Amino acid sequence: MKHVGKSYKKVDHKGILSGKPAYTSDFIPKDALIIKVLRSPHAMARIIDIDVSKALLVPGVEAVYTYKDVPKTRFTLAGQSYPEPSAYDALILDEIVRYVGDEVALVVARDEATALKAMPLIKVKYEVMKPVLDLHTAIDNETIVHPEDDIHFNMNVGAEPKRNIAISYHKTVGDVEGELAKCDHIVEGTYYNQATVQSAMEPFQTFGYIDALGRLVLVSSTQIVFHVRRHVSRALGIPTSKIRVIKPRIGGGFGSKQTACTELMVAFVTWKLQKPAVLVYERKEAQTCSTTRHGRDWNIRIGADKDGIIKVIDMYALTDAGAHGTHAFTTTTAAEHKSVPLYNKNTAVHYGSEAVYMNHSPGGAFRGYGATEALWPLECAVNRLADELGMDPAELRQKNLIAVGEQSLVYDEDEYMESGLFQEAVEKVKKMAGWDERPHSWQIDDRYRGGLGMSLALQGSGIAKIDTASVEIRLGDDGRYTLYTGSSDMGMGSNTVLAQMACEIIGCPMEYMTVVESDTDVVPFDPGSYASSTTYVTGTAAKTAAEELVKKIVDTFAKFMDVEADTIEFDGLVATTKDGSKTMTVAELAPKLLVNFGPTYGQLSGFASWGSHTSPPPFMASIAEVKVDTQTGQVTPVNFYSVVDCGTVINPTLARVQVEGGVVQGIGMALYEDVRYSASGKLETDTFMTYKIPTRQDMGTLHTEFVESYEPTSAYGVKSIGEVVINTACPSIQHAIKNAVGADVRTLPMTPEKVFMGMDEKYKV
Incomplete structure (x- = not known):
């Protein structure tokens, strides 16, 4: 081919490298009013009185808005095609605040200094309520995070807001208990994946103005211009024909900008005042007041016969939805579709989750979109099954892998695997890492031990039968x-x-x-x-x-x-x-x-x-090599080997960069990143000083190769690559740590403390 399969530089590389204006903040009008957000100090409270009179007296303050001033039409901030399955449970400003950092008031001023001067003059009286901070006591808690009666759902997602249940989803095929009773080997365990923050370099920012035709124009760092337009139309009650949304270049998103964090507030102020206005989040706001990956507490059981054929997969997650049900249903169902089908000799499966409202930052979209979370316990359990069987983990996987032409028990009636070089990818990554030629656990010196670990992953390509x-x-x-x-x-x-x-x-x-x-x-x-x-x-x-x-x-x-x-x-x-x-x-x-x-x-x-009737899954096989300090539990990534089947590779250089970027984010989730809250619900990891993301010094050496299947439903046989690449790091590194020092760490991130404690079998980590 003339262009497909060739490595071209990005079409905008010269402008970006030369520092030419490209991002939202480069185009902010000089006369734009500055918006600052007064935020809640409480995790759960009702505003019973708010006095803005003194703030309005500050010279240069144009307006101060509270929940009393905004429309009362609830909406979702999730960037999804209509009809969104996410709950319409948000307002621009609400009488109830549901996490530390939630929006209380908007201060609009001629400059930032004036806005900051006015903010402390707003006097707020709260009725403070006991927050819901424990995942396991959220359901039927005495505190109801969403007591209002006007939450709207476009479809049945099993929600019971008055019980703090944001969504409830279960799918069972076959007789799980009956089939488990027939299994020769059953592996059962609990695993936890923490919430993580997307941490894009560019924080959230939007400015708005009224054009010569009287239309509202929003310029924003968003992944979803058309969804933003629809959300603004609903929230403000103005037709979409009166709204224009423009996205300049984005400095990273990773799913965070699939949620409209700043756009609704800017739209309201601009439309209300008919003047240009801008809201730019500081880093602390970007970390605290956006969305995170959903934290999930997993229970998993897998059953196999004596030959290692996996007959039963039973997975359940209790999920932290946070303050809003944003993306909760879709990340849950996507996780099922991108994990369970990986091993396809089953006679029974169950996959389910309750996502619960809590007084945390809302959960949302993050690269991997549910699959990252679900593949973490599944792949760890498969490695444990291999140990119990005394079988090579690669051999066990290859015995059970789904094949082209097969249907998973959780697939729709007309859905089947149409392409894939899955066995070839496993063989290739084994060869790259020397899997069959060297031990998987070894002594490096008196202090350090080395280990190898393996995992596999699926993802999807678009949303079947929905997105066009x-x-x-x-x-x-x-x-x-x-x-x-x-x-x-x-x-x-x-x-x-x-x-x-x-x-x-x-x-x-x-x-x-x-x-x-x-x-x-x-x-x-x-x-x-x-x-x-x-x-x-x-x-x-x-x-x-x-x-x-x-x-x-x-x-x-x-x-x-x-x-x-x-x-x-x-x-x-x-x-x-x-x-x-x-x-x-x-x-x-x-x-x-x-x-x-x-x-x-x-x-x-x-x-x-x-649009497509199917969402063909790309595939990734990975092997991690780590060294572990036996005196401290410190884990150092040494090598990470990956083979990806994304169909035809359009641009090899850009594809390789996608793999490497996703792997590094996965390493961060595996070893470093952790959204942590205090006992009162305040986010403790709200800056890069306390929330560690990996640098080049933390990732070891990355080795990436491809196998190219041909996907018959698409142009040139392509499948996706952007998300599957984050899914293997956590279970691969967990397996490598376990092989190196015997620590079976089941809660993320796998910190030195957990690894060190896990080296003593008395402790469960």
């Missing part, structure tokens, strides 16, 4: 092309990949394609960049749009050249008849189309919408 992306490609009057997409490039290079996929069809060089993204007035609908959907869903739409455009161009050339279309060869720049007698460049053709003469006229464009 549209792409338009236009031929400009200069003979060059512009691709319009609503997807959001968050630094992963998706605009480059979309350009490659379109240019492959058109035939033109990459520099002839410009990508315009994420402006609701300009681009066609796209749900946004999440659910590992861009290459698979939006990319297939881009290929289809390019095919339509090429057909139109060739047909138009045929009319101008007075020949049949099937006699023309077109390379994206020049059309030539097959006999070589006639030739015409697209640069010559394009301006002729914009005037009313000749055989045809009008600008040419290709348009396509595409």
Whole structure:
């Protein structure tokens, strides 16, 4: 192929490296009013009186808004296609505050210093309630996190808000208890994955203004421009046609910007005052007042026969939804679909979860979207089963892996595995790491021991039967092309990949394609960049749009050249008849189309919408190598070997960077990152001084390779890669630690203290 499979630099790399304006904060209007948020010091309280009179007397303060001033229509901040399964349980400002840091009032001033001066003058009287901080006592707690009666659900998610149950989901296929009774080996255990924060370099920020037509314009670092527009429309009660949302470049998202953190407050202030306004979160706000990965407490049972065939998988999670049910249902159900099918010789399965409202920061979307959490206990349990059987963990997995053409017990009736080189990926990663040629546990010196550990992972590609992306490609009057997409490039290079996929069809060089993204007035609908959907869903739409455009161009050339279309060869720049007698460049053709003469006229464009009946899973096999300090329990990653099957690799360099970035985030979750609360519910890890994310010194050496299956449902045989790459680090490292020093650590993160204590079998960690 001409472009697919080639490593191109990101299309915007020169501008970013040269420091040209690119991010939201680079474009804030100079006259924008500054918004600052007064936040709750209490984890659970009702505002019984709030006096803003003294704050309003400060010169330069334009307005102060409280729950009394905002609309009372509840909404969800989750960036999901309508009808969202997330609860409509939020207001712009609420009479009840539900976590330390929740919004109490908005101070709007001419400058930041004035806003900060006014904030302490707001006097708030609270009725403080006992917060819900224990996951295991949340259900039927004396404190009801959402006592209001106007929470709305678009569908049945099993919620019982008055019992603090945000969602309840269970799926059982077969007789779990009966089949377990037949098993020769049963592994059972509890595991915990902590909440983690996405910690993007760019914090949340939005500014708004009223344009010349009286429309509300929001410029924001968001992954979901069209979803934001819908949320604002609902919350403010204004039509979407009166709202425009624009996304400049994003400095990282990882799912955090799939939730509208700042947009609703800015929209309200801007629309209310009819003046430009801006809200930029400080780092502490970004860490505290957004969303996190859901903390989950797991119980798992897997049963196998004497030959190691896994007959039963039974998984249950008690989940911390936090203050709102944002993404709680979808992360739960996605986790089922991306974990249980991995091993597919089952005769019975059960997967379930209750997500409970608590007085913590809301849970939300984080790279891996539920699969990361579910694969943690599953893969740890499979490694324990291998130990019990005295079987190589790789052999056990290869005996049970799902194969192409198979259906999982949890799949829909028309769903099956359509592609995958899963066995090949396992074999390749074994060879890379020398799995069969060296011990999995060894003494390095008097102090350190080494260990190897393995795990596998699935993910998905888009949301089957729901999300649909549209792409338009236009031929400009200069003979060059512009691709319009609503997807959001968050630094992963998706605009480059979309350009490659379109240019492959058109035939033109990459520099002839410009990508315009994420402006609701300009681009066609796209749900946004999440659910590992861009290459698979939006990319297939881009290929289809390019095919339509090429057909139109060739047909138009045929009319101008007075020949049949099937006699023309077109390379994206020049059309030539097959006999070589006639030739015409697209640069010559394009301006002729914009005037009313000749055989045809009008600008040419290709348009396509595409969604899939399935969500084909990419696959990852990983082996971690660690060294463990036997005197302190300190774990040092040494090597991390990964093989990924993401279908056809469009851009090998960008794909490799995706793998490496995801692995490092997984290492952070495995060893360092932890959202911790005090006894009163205050977040203790609210800065990078207390919330450690891994640096280059903490990741060891990463080794990445690919196997390329061909996915028949997509353009060029692609599958996703963005999320699967975070899923293997936690269980692989856990297995490596266990092999090295015998510590079976089952709560994340695996800190030195836990590892050291785990080396003594008396302690359960």
